[in-house]
Structure formats: C-alpha cells, structure tokens
Amino acid sequence: MHAVEPLLQPQPSSPEQPAAWLAAFERDGLVVLPEYLTADLCHTLLQEVQQQAELTPAAIGRGQQRQHASDIRRDKTCWLDGSTVAQQRYMLELNTILSQLNRHFFLGLTGYECHFAHYQPGDFYRTHLDAFNRQASRQVTSVCYLNDVQDGGELVLYDEQHTELMQLPPRAGSLILFESSRFPHQVLPTRQDRFSIAGWFRRDDVLL
Numbered sequence: 001m002h003a004v005e006p007l008l009q010p011q012p013s014s015p016e017q018p019a020a021w022l023a024a025f026e027r028d029g030l031v032v033l034p035e036y037l038t039a040d041l042c043h044t045l046l047q048e049v050q051q052q053a054e055l056t057p058a059a060i061g062r063g064q065q066r067q068h069a070s071d072i073r074r075d076k077t078c079w080l081d082g083s084t085v086a087q088q089r090y091m092l093e094l095n096t097i098l099s100q101l102n103r104h105f106f107l108g109l110t111g112y113e114c115h116f117a118h119y120q121p122g123d124f125y126r127t128h129l130d131a132f133n134r135q136a137s138r139q140v141t142s143v144c145y146l147n148d149v150q151d152g153g154e155l156v157l158y159d160e161q162h163t164e165l166m167q168l169p170p171r172a173g174s175l176i177l178f179e180s181s182r183f184p185h186q187v188l189p190t191r192q193d194r195f196s197i198a199g200w201f202r203r204d205d206v207l208l
C-alpha cells in the first residue's frame with residue numbers, strides 16, 4: 001500500500017474560508033489539511049515538545065482499566081496547558097475549528113483537550129478506536145504533525161469494515177481531523193523521532 005496524496009490543497013487557517021474542509025468532512029468524516037500551521041508556529045511547538053521534561057509513557061483505557069501497555073502503544077505524552085504563547089495560539093485555532101464544527105454539524109461540542117506526543121525510533125500505536133460509540137465524549141480526533149518523518153511512522157486509517165483507506169506520512173504543520181468512533185487507525189513503527197499534537201473535541205454533558 002502506498003501513501004495517498006493529501007485530500008485538499010493547503011488552506012489558510014482563517015475562519016473566513018471554512019467551506020472546502022467542512023464539505024470534505026461532511027462527505028467523508030475525515031479531512032487532511034496540509035500546511036495547516038504556519039511554519040513559525042509549527043517550529044515553536046516542535047521546540048517546546050523537544051524541551052519538555054515531563055513526557056511520560058502514554059496509558060490506555062480509563063479509570064480502573066487504565067494501564068500502560070507497551071505492546072499496544074509506545075508514545076510518550078504531555079498535556080498542553082496553555083502556559084506558552086504558542087500553545088495558546090494552537091488552542092485558539094483548534095477552538096475556532098470547534099465553533100465551525102458546532103455551527104455546521106450541530107455537534108454540541110463542549111471542549112477540546114490535546115497532548116504532545118513523542119514517538120521515538122521503534123515506537124508505534126497498534127490499531128484502535130479513540131471512542132467506542134457515537135455517544136462517547138470524544139467526538140472528533142485531531143492530529144497535527146510537528147515534523148516531517150521520512151522513514152516509517154505513517155498514520156494508517158481504516159473504514160468501518162477495516163478496509164485500509166490511507167497511509168499518511170507525518171508532514172510538519174499538517175492537520176488531520178476524523179470522527180473518533182468511526183475510523184480504526186494505527187501508527188506504524190517509526191524509524192525517526194516523530195512529534196505531534198493529538199487532540200479530541202469532546203461533548204460532555206454540562207449541568208446548567
């Protein structure tokens with residue numbers, strides 16, 4: 001299976017021109033936005049994750065089922081806390097996307113959470129779903145790549161019948177969005193350091 005071409009041409013991340021990606025997302029439930037981040041912002045976020053001392057082995061499952069499972073995933077992660085200008089800018093951009101998703105699809109999204117992820121050579125994340133049904137709090141997944149990976153580390157997406165849809169080699173600044181409960185996916189073993197920000201648009205019941 002060879003890598004597919006990006007689905008859309010580069011787009012400015014301004015909220016004034018949302019139409020093309022929203023139409024693609026509506027049709028396919030996923031969309032790839034190459035060069036979504038400016039080179040500047042991408043570079044600063046990359047430096048921040050490279051300097052992070054707090055990256056810890058990622059866990060799987062929630063609550064009592066939560067466990068480290070190095071046979072399933074090997075990345076190290078750290079939640080963005082908005083403590084730098086670059087992180088604030090990133091979260092602002094993604095919150096603009098949240099508003100657009102709500103306005104166009106009435107998703108009722110209530111928040112966005114995201115973490116830096118570092119896959120070192122040999123690291124991978126086996127096939128999984130980010131949410132187990134449409135009622136789960138994680139509704140839409142975002143992955144934004146902070147560096148080019150030339151050797152391994154592709155994101156592979158499957159449809160609901162587990163037919164492979166695409167292999168996406170990480171490219172600095174590109175963003176992918178997909179419905180969290182719909183697309184099984186995996187990260188193939190990387191042979192280079194691979195840095196990204198993975199995030200989830202959530203719909204949580206809010207007590208009014």
Ligand SMILES: O=C(O)CCC(=O)C(=O)O
Nearest residue numbers: 125130143155187196198
């Ligand atoms: O980094 C990627 O391409 C995907 C990561 C992922 O699937 C996850 O963190 O749930």
Ligand SMILES: [Fe+2]
Nearest residue numbers: 128129130185
């Ligand atoms: Fe995932």
